[in-house]
Amino acid sequence: MASQPEMDFEALFAVAARVQPLAYAPYSRFKVGAAILADDGAVYPGCNVENAAYPSGSCAEQGAISAMIAGGGLRIAAIVVMGEGEMLVTPCGACRQRIREFADPNTPVAIAGPGGIRQRFSLAELLPASFGPDNLRR
Ligand code: THU
Secondary structure (H helix, E strand, O other): OOOOOOOOHHHHHHHHHHHHHHOEOOOOOOOEEEEEEEOOOOEEEEEOEOOOOHHHOEOHHHHHHHHHHHHOOOOEEEEEEEEOOOOOOOOOHHHHHHHHOOOOOOOEEEEEEOOEEEEEEEHHHHOOOOOOHHHHOO
8 A cells, every 4th residue: 555645734735825826817816726745745736827718727736736747646645725715715626526536535635725724625525426547447
């Protein structure tokens, strides 16, 4: 079994909060930062990158997953998503599925605001009865 890196949610929050202001979000003006703790012990950041052709924009979680894969990480041990506003910035449906590809049902998904982590979910809470790589086995 792969070893579980020590989960320091405050350190993950600090990375998400550092990249959130760097997001390219001129259309929504809604900047999001994400940080993944991967199985290799490294922390991978991501931010949303919008596009004048709106559907071509990408989410912060998507960017962090790309950074993880390009950096040699294989599995998500924990992810923090950080955004502004009163409401919880939970991952969109497509990003829940993207996270699912590299995470387990009990993988923590922590949602943060500017002041810190507000609420922790398991991936299964956000995406119950999900479809993943195992479902393709015949
Ligand atoms: N967004 C994210 O990057 N992650 C989320 O969890 C929610 C939404 C981005 C997409 C878009 O650039 C902006 O926030 C407004 O939806």
